[in-house]
Every structure is written in C-alpha cells, then in structure tokens.
Amino acid sequence: MTTLFIDRREALIEAEAGTLTIRSGDGGLWRTPLAPLERVVLRGPARISTGAIAAIAGAGGGLIVLSGRRSEPAGTLLGRPHADAAIRLGQFRLALDAEARRRIAVLIVRHKLVGQARLLRAALAQRPDRRLPLKRGLDALAESLARLHAAETWSQAQLSGLEGSGAAAYFEAYATLFPPSLGFVRRNRRPPRDPVNAVLSLAYTLGHFEAVREAHLAGLDPAVGFLHALAPGRDSLACDLVEPLRPVLDRLVWRLFAEEVLRKAHFTRDGEACLLGKAGRLAFYAAWEEAFLPARRLLRRGLRPLVRAARAAAQGVVEQTTDAAGPAS
Structure with a gap:
C-alpha cells in the first residue's frame, strides 16, 4: 500500500519506531509501517502530532489534509525536495x-x-x-x-x-x-x-x-x-x-x-x-x-x-x- 487514507472522526495520528498509529475516537487502534507509504490523505476532524508529520516527511512521504464537509484541500506536505x-x-x-x-x-x-x-x-x-x-x-x-x-x-x-x-x-x-x-x-x-x-x-x-x-x-x-x-x-x-x-x-x-x-x-x-x-x-x-x-x-x-x-x-x-x-x- 502506497497511500494511506485516514477518515475517522476525532482520530489521533502519532508516530513511533517507524510506524504510524491511528487512534479513533471510539477507541479503535491501527498501526501501519511508514516505509511503504508514499502519501497520507487525512480528512478531519482529526489530530496529527508534530512527530507524525516529521516522520512522514523524514520517510519522503506526502500528506494532504482535506477539511470540511466538502473535503476541500487545507494543507499539504510534499516530501523531500529535489536537490538540483x-x-x-x-x-x-x-x-x-x-x-x-x-x-x-x-x-x-x-x-x-x-x-x-x-x-x-x-x-x-x-x-x-x-x-x-x-x-x-x-x-x-x-x-x-x-x-x-x-x-x-x-x-x-x-x-x-x-x-x-x-x-x-x-x-x-x-x-x-x-x-x-x-x-x-x-x-x-x-x-x-x-x-x-x-x-x-x-x-x-x-x-x-x-x-x-x-x-x-x-x-x-x-x-x-x-x-x-x-x-x-x-x-x-x-x-x-x-x-x-x-x-x-x-x-x-x-x-x-x-x-x-x-x-x-x-x-x-x-x-x-x-x-x-x-x-x-x-x-x-x-x-x-x-x-x-x-x-x-x-x-x-x-x-x-x-x-x-x-x-x-x-x-x-x-x-x-x-x-x-x-x-x-
């Protein structure tokens, strides 16, 4: 899997030991390794820690945040830029x-x-x-x-x-x-x-x-x-x-x-x-x-x-x- 979609109300996304952890508002817990991820699509309302953002960026991944009922793009992280x-x-x-x-x-x-x-x-x-x-x-x-x-x-x-x-x-x-x-x-x-x-x-x-x-x-x-x-x-x-x-x-x-x-x-x-x-x-x-x-x-x-x-x-x-x-x- 190269794209991770997170679309759960009140989700909390954190990172630990090369893994993203997603905790939902109803107590659910999911873990996914960062290595194969090229991009994360996050639809709110949710919370993502600075550690998770840094881990996605460090792995060269991208992040797009979709907000509101109409899923409008609110922010992006593009990944490691080209050096030339x-x-x-x-x-x-x-x-x-x-x-x-x-x-x-x-x-x-x-x-x-x-x-x-x-x-x-x-x-x-x-x-x-x-x-x-x-x-x-x-x-x-x-x-x-x-x-x-x-x-x-x-x-x-x-x-x-x-x-x-x-x-x-x-x-x-x-x-x-x-x-x-x-x-x-x-x-x-x-x-x-x-x-x-x-x-x-x-x-x-x-x-x-x-x-x-x-x-x-x-x-x-x-x-x-x-x-x-x-x-x-x-x-x-x-x-x-x-x-x-x-x-x-x-x-x-x-x-x-x-x-x-x-x-x-x-x-x-x-x-x-x-x-x-x-x-x-x-x-x-x-x-x-x-x-x-x-x-x-x-x-x-x-x-x-x-x-x-x-x-x-x-x-x-x-x-x-x-x-x-x-x-x-």
Whole structure:
C-alpha cells in the first residue's frame, strides 16, 4: 500500500519506531509501517502530532489534509525536495520562451484530447445504446485534434479555447453514460451539485495533489506552468500535468457508478452542494489506489522529457554562473 487514507472522526495520528498509529475516537487502534507509504490523505476532524508529520516527511512521504464537509484541500506536505535547483532555473527559462511554452501547451492539450477520445471509444463499445451522443462527442474531439495540427501560430488564449470547447463536447457525451436520476448533465464545481460531480471533484483534488507532489519531487516548481498562466495561489504546472490524467479519473468515476459501488444513497445535500458520505468515501478510497496506478505512471513518464528540457535550457546559465562564482574557498 502506497497511500494511506485516514477518515475517522476525532482520530489521533502519532508516530513511533517507524510506524504510524491511528487512534479513533471510539477507541479503535491501527498501526501501519511508514516505509511503504508514499502519501497520507487525512480528512478531519482529526489530530496529527508534530512527530507524525516529521516522520512522514523524514520517510519522503506526502500528506494532504482535506477539511470540511466538502473535503476541500487545507494543507499539504510534499516530501523531500529535489536537490538540483538548475531544473527550476531551466523551467523558468522555458516558461518565458513563447515558442517553448506554446509547444509544451500543445502537447498537453493533445494528450488530453486523445485520452478523452479513448474513453469515449471504450464507452461506445460497452454502451451501444448511447451511440449517437458518443459518436457526436468523438467527432467533435477529432475536429479539435485536427485543428490542433494547425496551432503553430496560436496564442495561449486560442489554445485554452480549443481545450475548453473539446472538454464541453466531451462532457456532453460523457454525461449520457450515467442514469438521469443522478442529475449529471455537465461539469460543475464549487460546489458540485450532483453525485457524479461530487466524486469527480474528489478525484480531481487527489489527482492535483499527485501532480503537485510529483513536480516537486522531480525538481520543478508546481506554480510555473505552460498551458495555464501564472496566477496567485494556483499551481499552474500541476494544473497542466493533471489535464491529460482527467480521462483516467473520469473512467474510474464512471466505473464506480456503473458497477453500483457508488449509489445515490451515498450522498446528501447541503444547500446547493452534493456531499459524498462516509460509506461512499470509503468505497472510493478502496478503488482509488489501483485505479490511479496507470495515471501515476503516465504522470512520471510525462515529467521526464520536461525535466530533460529544463536541464538543457539551464545549461548555459549554470555554466556562466559557475564561472562567475570562481573556485570555492
């Protein structure tokens, strides 16, 4: 197990001798070794000791804290940072180079559109009764991919517009895979207003955390992106990285409802917001780790060429800086 989900009221998390101990409010006690853990997902109300935080960090693990009834991310611990600052220097140079930024942004959009088309083709094979809307979505995605080939002179806004129109056509088709009783007709958030959107939001939140953490571990700055522009408080590179992964997460959500692992009874309402209850969250957590494995591999594989490009972009500056610094005394 590489991910530990802790979702128990009044839980107390402590560390001792390379082990995390979790004590629940009702007297339950669990122990899990730290060594195999890559990340801990903690949903409050709970308490975690400074010793446990230090132990997770010392083991190179990550921590995300989800708070409130809507499981909003409240804080993160990303793990041991990469030691080579030249990677970030090269990333900044790429981000400031309009042509390099455009090329990387085009790749991100292309991978996302291809992934969305792959999911709709798989859905068409399983749901021939939805042939018309699925075929319409596939045609729209094919048109977007064809237009992307002519994107050599496009601006960032035009690329974002193409990605947005593709997403709208995709979700129009994707929504038809769910029973009308769930009320899912389009993507919405803040708050999600139906069960499908509630689970999509949770999946995207966890996926975003994975992207932030993997970028950090690879030596990149999660805030400096290529498709997503700089914005205060936004991890733009993580937003970039998670875009091609969304179809993998969408497939998980579709499967959970199609197999009735998640049902309408797992959800409650809080005003306009639709909330996933504890039983539903536990079912989601149980499916998450296996389902996200291919997405995690894609994420790490996708980071490698970006790290290589950043190293190459930094090479000249690093040599100049080294020469200017002179020999160490």
